[in-house]
Amino acid sequence: MTLTYPFAVLGRQVLGFLAAVGRIAIFALTGISHLFRPPFYPKEFLTALLQIGYFSLPVVGLTTLFTGGALALQIYAGGARFSAESVVPSIVAIGMARELGPVLGGLMVAARVASSIAAEIGTMKVTEQIDALTTLSTEPMKYLVAPRLLAATLAVPVLVGIGDSIGIMGGYLVGITRLDFNPATYLKNTREFLEFWDVASGLWKGAAFGFIVALCGCYFGMNSARGAQGVGRATKTAVVTASVLILAANYVLTEVFFSA
Amino acid sequence: MIELRDVHKAFGPNHVLNGVNLALPKGESMVIIGGSGTGKSVLLKCVLGLVTPDKGEILVGGAPADKGSRDAFLARFGMLFQGGALFDSLPVWQNVAFRLLRGAQKRPKDEARAIAVEKLRRVGLKPAVADLFPAELSGGMQKRVGLARAIAAEPEIIFFDEPTTGLDPIMSGVINELIREIVVEMGATAMTITHDMTSVRAIADRVAMLHGGVIRWTGPVSEMDATPDPYVQQFIHGRAEGPIESVR
Incomplete structure (x- = not known):
């Protein structure tokens, strides 16, 4: 082993990483370009919208409901240290809308949808269904990827909006039943301190997270290795990558939206 | 109708196709035989554009099969996949x-x-x-x-990828008969890859044997049994002894 060996290993890792980033970027741009070129597949889009949006509602709703409740308890306990218990409604609302609604919604959708897309497309690949699409004059990127990218980008902000409302409702329920808040005062404080941009920034984040979820599911599914193990690995990698990218994108978007 | 000229394809160090030359005239049923792992499916995928050859040329209707002409080719094309590949x-x-x-x-x-x-x-x-x-x-x-x-x-052109693999002999016979009937009835050009000799005799007008990445022998199915080519003889009689190594 020479002295340069560690650098060679590091270099290979860096080059491999950059190549992977490049491949994903090209895949994403190709998928987006198919959204603007006919033929279009509205039925595939509506099916994806239903699968990604409607069927994710229960898991996103339950997650944000419990998170909103727990957040109210935590803020109350923390605020009590400096007699600031009254900030519970506004902090719950701002926290849910800006941060927890989009991030938790995105992560739950990543777990549910990225895995499902990667497994479905990966299985299609290993059973030659993707090749069959090509031989039937149907471009797989247009038929499988583009509708899912669009559906997730549109559906997740809606899920985030609903999740925000349910999370705030969770905080409200805990506030009035466990923390002795007056219901009218709680709602008034929530309304007064919550600004439009708090909600809008969360919805933009939701759109970005939805795109990431569908992109990871489609990319790793389309590049799945053969066999059950290959599909399993693609599914796992899609969920892990989507989750990490969501958290990284959340930081970047927060910097962009709020650092000024 | 379909012509392959000096087609090469390698996956890393594994050279699967080493200069395949093959012509499939219009209206003919060609069966490509060869052992498992000899590149029959890769050859088919090269024609379809699912795999890009490293070298060589594929002509469809006399013109190079680039993206535009391949779309036109696929529009009049049908394929039966080995596992069905149903959605x-x-x-x-x-x-x-x-x-x-x-x-x-x-x-x-x-x-x-x-x-x-x-x-x-x-x-x-x-x-x-x-x-x-x-x-x-x-x-x-x-x-x-x-x-x-x-x-x-x-379709005017139909590809069959291992049409009888995994089927019992009776069902294999039924599928072979159907393929032959349909190809004759429709006047389609057909390319089949298989290592099932019963299928070869039932479906083929011409046979091509792929071995070592090249077409070792090609000719009418009626001449297959009489050819002195030792590779073809070993393959069609299923002998363990011969120029084809039985352990690959």
Whole structure:
């Protein structure tokens, strides 16, 4: 082993990483370009919208409901240290809308949808269904990827909006039943301190997270290795990558939206 | 109609195709034989554009098969995949009529369904099968549905990838007969890859043997048994002894 060996290993890792980033970027741009070129597949889009949006509602709703409740308890306990218990409604609302609604919604959708897309497309690949699409004059990127990218980008902000409302409702329920808040005062404080941009920034984040979820599911599914193990690995990698990218994108978007 | 000139393809250090030259005239049924792992499927995928050759030329109708002409080629093409490759999420009739429900050959839904049911009848399946999902069918039925899908849009060229693999001898015979009937009836150009010699004798007008990444022998099926080529003789008689190593 020479002295340069560690650098060679590091270099290979860096080059491999950059190549992977490049491949994903090209895949994403190709998928987006198919959204603007006919033929279009509205039925595939509506099916994806239903699968990604409607069927994710229960898991996103339950997650944000419990998170909103727990957040109210935590803020109350923390605020009590400096007699600031009254900030519970506004902090719950701002926290849910800006941060927890989009991030938790995105992560739950990543777990549910990225895995499902990667497994479905990966299985299609290993059973030659993707090749069959090509031989039937149907471009797989247009038929499988583009509708899912669009559906997730549109559906997740809606899920985030609903999740925000349910999370705030969770905080409200805990506030009035466990923390002795007056219901009218709680709602008034929530309304007064919550600004439009708090909600809008969360919805933009939701759109970005939805795109990431569908992109990871489609990319790793389309590049799945053969066999059950290959599909399993693609599914796992899609969920892990989507989750990490969501958290990284959340930081970047927060910097962009709020650092000024 | 389809011509391959000096086609090479390697996957890393594994050189699968080492200069394949092959011509498939219009209206003929060519069967490519060869052992497992000799590159038959890769050859087929090169023609389809699913795999890009490292070197060489593929001509379709006399013109190089680039993206534009390949789209035109695929529009008059049908394929039966080894495992059927039916779309799990669609009922049988929508699998068969896939090409007729979207794209340039789109028809009204009722008409597409009627054609699908007719094609299913053509391959010996009852109309009740039309509304089942692929997972509810046996292997033989899935092959038949795959065959119905391959012929649904009346293609001029049909590829068959291991059409009898995994089927019992009776079902294999049924599929072979169907393929032969359909190819003759439609006047289609057919390319089949298989290592099932019964299929070869039932389907082929001409046979080509792929070994070592090149076409070792090609000729009419009637001359196959008489050829002195030791590779062909070993393969068609299934002998362990001969120039083809039995352990690859």
